[in-house]
Amino acid sequence: MLPVTEFWVYFAAQPLLWIVLTLGVYSAAFAIHRWAGRSPLLHPVLVSMVVLIGLLLLTETPYQTYFSGAQFIHFLLGPATVAIAVPLFDYFAKIRQLWLPILVACVTGAFSAAAIAVAVAWFFDARMETLLSIAPKSVTSPIALGISQKIGGFPELSAALCLVTGVSGSLLVPSVLKALRIEDEETQGFVLGLTSHGFGTAVALETGALAGAFAGLAMGLTGLITALMLPALVALV
């Protein structure tokens, strides 16, 4: 029989091992999240990231080796972005009815989210790469990755910043809404989806289906508007 280390050496070079590990760790993290009452701090993506990064560091596996397997999962982000067209189609009647408030709030919201983040980072003398990677952080991750790549940020850093934004936003934004005495479901959902994309949408769905629909809409539109706006702004600067 082969010693364990040789098994590892053989399988660590195969894409299969890293696909299985990614799916396995995520499934376990998903179960823990559910068991812990869906706390945003224990979001399955964050837990999976910590566990898998720890595993790579522990086994001294380069990220490239991990990605040779994980790329098959990563690839699906593109089709998933295209697939957002279906929920947008479902909400289209409501969107058409409220198109002016939605458009105005989404453009100003998407712009201020990116502008405040970049301005604060710039104020503290952050590097250029940080500024470019932080700009698309309010956008749902598959779109943010594409934007970051386009404008010259680090896509992996942007993806992680999106996740942190989602977690911190879904913890903070409900208190902001309470302080502003915002009570209608449309606005609550819209603000959650705009600032905290998928995480915010999940929180909004707990308030109600209408809030969830508006969160999904805000998430999709913010992604679209930021994707159109940021590369053009970066080209200007």
Add this chain to the structure above:
Amino acid sequence: MLIQGLLAVLLFQLLGELIVVTFLLPVPGPVLGMVMLLVALLSLRRVPVAVRSVSEGLLSNLALLFVPAGVGLVLHFDLLRDEWWIILIALILSSVGAAVITALIFAALLQRQRRRAKG
């Protein structure tokens, strides 16, 4: 059934990527694919069953798809060691600021539209 839905989604992505590359557009290809699929669905006035099932399958497991890129954070540890606190402050201020601005604008416009609809 599933294959046709997947094929449709991938075709729209390919079309998006082709247009972006051809005209050197600043938008990510899949985003353009999303817009074109939305236009196609609107002109069709319904979502074909195959497209809906593929879309629901992809979107209900969306979080999983971020994991490979998220693990890529391991490549940027030196940048994070220097600037993690800047990033954290920027993210928090931006979320709170954008939430206040968006909430006030959206609530005000919504109220105005409703008043108008009544009056």
